[in-house]
Amino acid sequence: MAHFSKENELIHCFKNNIDVHTRTASNIFKVNPDDVSFLQRRTAKVVNFSIMYGAGPFRLSQELDIAMKEAKKIIETYFETYPGIKIFMDETLSKAREKGYVETLLGRRRYADGLTSSNMNVIKAEERACINMPIQGTAAELIKIAMINVNNRIKKSKLDSKMILQIHDELLFEVPKSELDLLSSLVKEEMESAIQLKIPLKVDCDYGKNWFEAH
Numbered sequence: 001m002a003h004f005s006k007e008n009e010l011i012h013c014f015k016n017n018i019d020v021h022t023r024t025a026s027n028i029f030k031v032n033p034d035d036v037s038f039l040q041r042r043t044a045k046v047v048n049f050s051i052m053y054g055a056g057p058f059r060l061s062q063e064l065d066i067a068m069k070e071a072k073k074i075i076e077t078y079f080e081t082y083p084g085i086k087i088f089m090d091e092t093l094s095k096a097r098e099k100g101y102v103e104t105l106l107g108r109r110r111y112a113d114g115l116t117s118s119n120m121n122v123i124k125a126e127e128r129a130c131i132n133m134p135i136q137g138t139a140a141e142l143i144k145i146a147m148i149n150v151n152n153r154i155k156k157s158k159l160d161s162k163m164i165l166q167i168h169d170e171l172l173f174e175v176p177k178s179e180l181d182l183l184s185s186l187v188k189e190e191m192e193s194a195i196q197l198k199i200p201l202k203v204d205c206d207y208g209k210n211w212f213e214a215h
Contacts, residue, residue, distance in 0.1 A: 007084030
């Protein structure tokens with residue numbers, strides 16, 4: 001979203017290692033970032049993702065179990081904090097109506113036939129999908145490119161390590177201890193350079209006898 005919207009505040013956060021959810025909570029609840037509570041940050045995280053994927057006051061009120069009036073105020077404050085996101089969402093829907101589709105960063109398309117429906121519920125659902133698809137679709141492209149590049153590097157380096165699972169934005173490997181440092185470096189390098197965005201991609205690596213320990 002930071003890349004597509006060119007939202008300065010979001011880009012600033014990512015470039016300066018500022019926690020976006022804490023930043024959003026600070027603005028929504030009008031508190032100093034250092035005073036943001038766990039519950040406030042959690043609420044802001046729900047807000048960030050819900051609005052990013054096209055949720056309106058009704059959907060957000062359900063997600064947070066709050067009144068519609070409060071949800072509406074949160075959305076207004078959100079767009080005041082990140083005006084570039086509102087511009088991006090409006091422009092995305094405008095282009096979808098004009099072209100009949102939306103697309104990811106690499107050009108995969110989702111056709112938006114529902115925007116011409118006579119049913120308002122269908123139109124609203126289509127609008128949410130149109131906002132959602134370029135973001136999640138590009139994220140899917142990003143992790144798939146990373147997986148291909150990591151796999152090629154593993155083969156080229158003749159490692160015994162194996163990539164065994166993708167979980168959203170995580171990759172899980174089975175690794176001999178002797179290859180742990182090399183694989184960690186290789187994976188981090190390939191994942192962080194899979195696609196060039198306006199913000200830096202950052203990857204954390206950890207290990208354990210199972211996935212739970214690795215977390």
